[in-house]
Amino acid sequence: MKFIIGNWKSNGTIEEKDAMFKSLKNVRTNNKIVLCLPFTLLDKNISHAHLGAQDISIHPNGAFTGDISGKMLKDAGVECVLVGHSERRLYHNETNDIVKNKAKVALDNQIVPIICIGETLEEKKTGRTMTAVKKMLLESIPDKYGDYIIAYEPRWAIGTGLTPTLEEISAVHETIFKALRGIEHEDTPILYGGSVNMDNASQISSLPHVDGLLIGGASLKSETFLPIINVVK
Numbered sequence: 001m002k003f004i005i006g007n008w009k010s011n012g013t014i015e016e017k018d019a020m021f022k023s024l025k026n027v028r029t030n031n032k033i034v035l036c037l038p039f040t041l042l043d044k045n046i047s048h049a050h051l052g053a054q055d056i057s058i059h060p061n062g063a064f065t066g067d068i069s070g071k072m073l074k075d076a077g078v079e080c081v082l083v084g085h086s087e088r089r090l091y092h093n094e095t096n097d098i099v100k101n102k103a104k105v106a107l108d109n110q111i112v113p114i115i116c117i118g119e120t121l122e123e124k125k126t127g128r129t130m131t132a133v134k135k136m137l138l139e140s141i142p143d144k145y146g147d148y149i150i151a152y153e154p155r156w157a158i159g160t161g162l163t164p165t166l167e168e169i170s171a172v173h174e175t176i177f178k179a180l181r182g183i184e185h186e187d188t189p190i191l192y193g194g195s196v197n198m199d200n201a202s203q204i205s206s207l208p209h210v211d212g213l214l215i216g217g218a219s220l221k222s223e224t225f226l227p228i229i230n231v232v233k
């Protein structure tokens with residue numbers, strides 16, 4: 001079983017969400033399908049996929065206009081939540097410390113955090129991918145082992161149509177796996193994300209230590225999302 005997780009970002013209407021779940025009805029797969037939807041589309045009554053969110057407040061409740069708490073997400077039927085997506089780190093100044101806190105809040109609310117990490121183009125160009133990814137990983141994960149997921153997403157590969165080579169993905173996933181094994185968190189699933197599409201999904205998801213995929217653009221429409229679900233074995 002592999003995870004196939006869609007991230008709709010700031011996209012999607014109720015009609016588009018309903019159409020997606022309708023088409024997922026006919027999919028036969030052993031993979032675990034999750035859609036991380038915008039807050040406005042979170043719907044307890046969905047079936048044929050698991051419900052995910054894209055952010056969680058650090059605060060349990062109170063005067064924090066615009067924040068959605070863990071308790072509220074749980075109440076809305078959310079099973080997992082993205083934390084530290086590179087767009088949150090970049091546009092909302094989320095640090096490893098904030099990400100770690102958000103992951104802890106998710107776990108405290110019985111929601112699985114999907115902790116995103118990945119190097120910048122600058123780090124890649126200067127040969128610092130492994131050090132950057134390892135530092136981000138160890139500073140962003142909760143201290144105690146919990147039911148969390150890691151998504152390795154090179155920043156430069158997100159929404160660009162560019163992907164690392166299969167060898168590069170393999171090497172980073174192995175580094176992440178070894179770092180997690182070093183702290184006895186080796187059961188943590190490690191996903192790859194960044195310009196995944198129906199042409200590269202099968203090969204990437206078959207690599208060792210790749211336990212699934214996190215998909216942005218290609219998860220928005222059933223014509224591009226369903227073929228990915230079908231090719232991942």
Ligand code: PGA
Pocket residue numbers: 007153157158159160161193194195196214215216217218
């Ligand atoms: P992409 O996005 O598939 O559009 O590159 C991935 C992500 O941001 O999670």
